[in-house]
Amino acid sequence: MRKGLLLLAVLVCADLGYSQTYGNTRVTPANGVARTPVAAKTASLPIRRVILYSNGVAYIERRGTVSGNAEIDLSFKQSQVDDVLKSMVVLDLGQGRIGAVSYNSSQPASARMSEIPFSVNASTADGGGIASVLSQLQGANVAVSSTRGNHTGSILTLERKQIRTEKENFTSSVLVLVSENGDISHIDLSDVRGVRLLDDEAKRDLLEFASAAASTRRRDAKTITVTSEGSGQREMVVSYTIAAPIWKTTYRVVLDTEGKPFFQGWAIVDNVSEEDWNNVQLSLVSGSPVSFIQNLQQPFYRYRPVVPAPADLQLRPQLHESGITTSNAISGIVTDANGAVIPGATLTLINDSTGQRSTFSSDGSGNFFRSSVGTGTYSLNVSSPGFKDMIVRGVRSGSSLRVELEVGSVSETVTVSAQAIADLPIQGRNALGLVAMQPGAASNYIGPATVETSVSEALVSETSGIRAAATGGQIGDLFEYRIDHPVSVSRDRSALIPIIQTKMDGERVAIYNRSIRPERPMSGVLLKNHTDLTLESGSLTVLDGNAYAGEALMERLKPKEQRLISFALDLGTHVFERQSQDRQPAQMVKVVNGVFEAHYFRTEEKRYVISNQSDKQKVLYIEHPIRAGWELLDDTPKPDITTQRFYRFRVELAPFEETELKVTEKQPLKDSYQLTSFSRDQLSLFLSRNNIDSSVRTRLEKLIELRSQIDQINAKLHSFENETEGISDDQERLRENIEALAKTAEAKQLIARYIAKANEQESRLEEIEKETKAVQAEKNRLERELAAEIRNFEIK
Known part of the structure; x- marks a missing residue:
């Protein structure tokens, strides 16, 4: 235990020396007068403002008072550091100067500890912790305080002695020091009260080891340190964005006896951080600003090619002759206050x-x-x-x-x-x-660096070029709910915060949609947002008649918008549908490029038979689907609301009343026919529908007659082909029989018969050939006439 306390004394002494010499070293000012190092004071900036966005990002603003040279340590989870580095803004509002924003290495603690020239186990046997540390600091300059006095020198070695007494045997460690005068002294570690490291490098190594060892206890933590140099008390602001749970909304609607809604809205916020939100200014923003994650804490190295030096490159010292100086001349350069040269100046x-x-x-x-x-x-x-x-x-x-x-x-x-x-x-x-x-000395010296306006000064000044883009609750295209009173949410806790409570315009209604439920509509409410607030999407609970009536989901509702919300099944209203279709006469007939087109409408009538089975007056909205290519006829009532997918027809019902809503739609259609293949049956169909007049009928009948004659000729040509094929097959059979009978003397009479029949068939083939040519010529003439008729037949 005693040696453990001594190890703690070594670390404390090293920390004190380190903070006074290394952590707060100040650069000598330009006037040559060195400042006295002033220890930075650790300050804390409490969270004063939180803005939660619906895309999963939180804007955190810390604000507080610091004095003198201040250091602010902010602890974050490893996963939050990239967002913080990407978005952090640091402001000193009291003429202080913001220094570097630093953070510990992203290397694992084991990798950082491996680079330190010594290591200490978390626990050591026989209380040898201080001995282990001092043995690894051989050569370090230390100041030792013991029961025998104070000693200063460099560590030579740590000697271990076996001591035997009458009661026990134990090992004692002796620290051996050498002073600047060469005096060697030894001090028993049991007599040592404290050790102070005098070497800066040894202090840094020891503190770096302690920091790396501490980070192993909390692997997911990273500390970002913000520094500011100044004098007196002043206000500092640090803001950044981090990932956060999206804020959610939930609503309550209370319907009075007349069906008028009273609206109440709540926001659910979650504080999953490791710090309490105490009396913070909370804002909730609806919308989705662009946000992304970029790995900024990880060091990256760009590849550079290794180019070898030429083998024959030999650089030798060169002697250059001096130039001729002109002592009776005047020279120089003309610039402006920023160092930019001025050509053409008159001297x-x-x-x-x-x-x-x-x-x-x-x-x-x-x-x-x-x-x-x-x-x-x-x-x-x-x-x-x-x-x-x-x-x-x-x-x-x-x-x-x-x-x-x-x-x-x-x-x-x-x-x-x-x-x-x-x-x-x-x-x-x-x-x-x-x-x-100096006269005679020329250089490219431009003068002292121009003092530029810092980003922090520009942000808080009126010359930054930034003007507020919104007032009230609007932030550009986003909408902000600003909570009027301070909000407190402990870490790892959530809160339900009221954001709206007001009477709304609207009424109790029923909504019928066959695709949701046939025959029975849904009970609902028509809600009209007359406020200046954008109501974010969320769940909604309805209370009707001092009792729970149902639940619903509501999409985002902007000011002046209205929305139907259904929350229960209406068992007091019945809807029955009857549907019929019809084909209207052709409205237009066209013949273009040999194509006959008949344009007409197909109509569809749907009747909604509505029955109010309750003793209360009701308002029913019937959602009739909008179909592509269909449009409402003039005899259909105008819909009260038209959405992207539905016509909404409003129907008012007295108690126990039954009524009917007729919705008629038409769809334009077109039938196309090739005139070259137009048939008599198709013509009869058009005549029965009164689609064409007498002049069009006469011309169509002529086309049909020509087509009929061509069809008859085609049938005759086809019969000629069949007859020719039959004769050819028969002649092949006769030739085979004649060849077989020629080998016998008794078959002369039969052979003569076959030859006579073949002669008759040849004569018939000659006749078929002549008739085919004649019929084909007639067909060609009819086809030319048909083509001319079609070409000249146009109705537009």
Whole structure:
């Protein structure tokens, strides 16, 4: 136990020394006066504002008062760090200067500990923790406080001794130190009260090991440290976005005796963070702004190719001859206050003794040079449109000048002295700037860095170019619910927060949709949003007659919109449907390019027979489906509401009343026929439907007659083909019989008979050929006539 406390003393002493020397090292200011290091004060910024978005993102704003040099440690889960790095904004509202925002390495603790030149086990046998630490710090400079006094020196070794007494035997550890004078001393560890590390590197290694060991206890935690340098008390703001559960809405609708709705809305918010929300300003935003995750905490390295040096590359020292210097010349450069060169500036060199003048200009790079300048002092007048005139006095030959013109009118003149560098005070001057002012020294020194407006100053100033895009509850295209009173939600807790409570315009209704339930409608309410709030989608519970009536889901409802919401089955209303279809006479007949088209309408009539079986007056909305290509006829009542998928017809019913709603629709159709194949049966069908007049009938009958004649000729040609094929088959049989009978002497009479029959068949084939040619010619003539009739037959 004693050695364990001693190990803690080593870590504490190292931490104190580290925080005073390494963690708060300050850069020496430009005026050469070193500041006394001031220890940063750890401050906390409580959460003051939370905005939850419906896309699963939360905006967190921390705000508080800090003083002096402040450090703010913010702890996040590993999964939140990428969002924080991507969105964090840090503001110091009291003229303080924001320093670096740092965070611990994303390496695993085991990997970080492996890079430290020593390690300590979480528990050691025989209380050897301090001995293990000191043995790994060999050569480190330490200050040891013991019961025998204070000792300072470097650790040589840690000696272990076996000590035997009458009562027990044990091992004792002795620390061996060497002082700056070379004195060697040994101190028993049992007498040591504290050890302080004097080497900065050893302190850093020990503290880094302790930090890595601590992070192993909480693998999912990462600390981001925000620093600010300043004086006095001032306000700081840190904001960022992180992933968060979406906020949800749930509503209550209370219907009075007349069916008028009273509306109440609640928001459900979840605080899954590890920090309480105490009296925070809470806002809930509906909408989905673009948000994404980008891996920013992980270091990435870009591949660079390795290019070997040429084997024959040999660089040897070279000697270069010096240039010819012109000691009787004046040179320099003309720039503006930001260091930008001014070409074409007019320079007039005036001899202070004789008054002799010479005028020249700066070149395209702002440089100027004037040779053959005699001894004595000169005045240099520099001017350029849009800038104040500059007079540099005390200029001597051999001077190299840097002239900075100030923006202003030409009537204003600024006079400076070109005294030598030895005559100027050097306190607070930049070394490179002094060298550039030395006569004869030329450089590309531009001067001190321009002080730019920081992002934090621009955000809080009126010159940032940002103007509020919305007032009230509107944030661009999003909608915000701002909770009027502070809200407190403990960590890992959820809360139900009222966001709206008001009377709404609307009425109790019934809604019939056959696809949902035939014959019986649903009880519902027509809700009209007369408020300025956008009601987010959510569940809805209905109370009717001081009792639970049902539940529903409501989609997002914007101001001035109305929505039907159904919550129960209406058993007091019955709906029966009757449906019929009919084909209307052709409204138009067209013949174009040999195609006969008949345009007509198909009508469909649906009758909704509605019966109110209760003793209460009712309002029923019938949802009739909208079908592509169908439209309502004029004898159908105009729908009260038209949606993307339904016509909604409003029907008012008295108690026990039965009524009927007729909905008639028509669909335009078209029948097409090729005139080349138009038949007499199709013509009879059109005549029976009164689709065509007498003139069209006459022309169609002529086409049908021509088509009929062509069909008869085709039948005759087909019979000729069949007869020719039969004769050919018979002649083949006769040839086979003649060849078989020619081998016998008794078959001469039969052979002669076969030959006579073959002669008759040949004569018939010649006749068929002549008739076929004649019939084919007639067919060609009829087809030409039919084609001409079709070509000239047009009705538009």
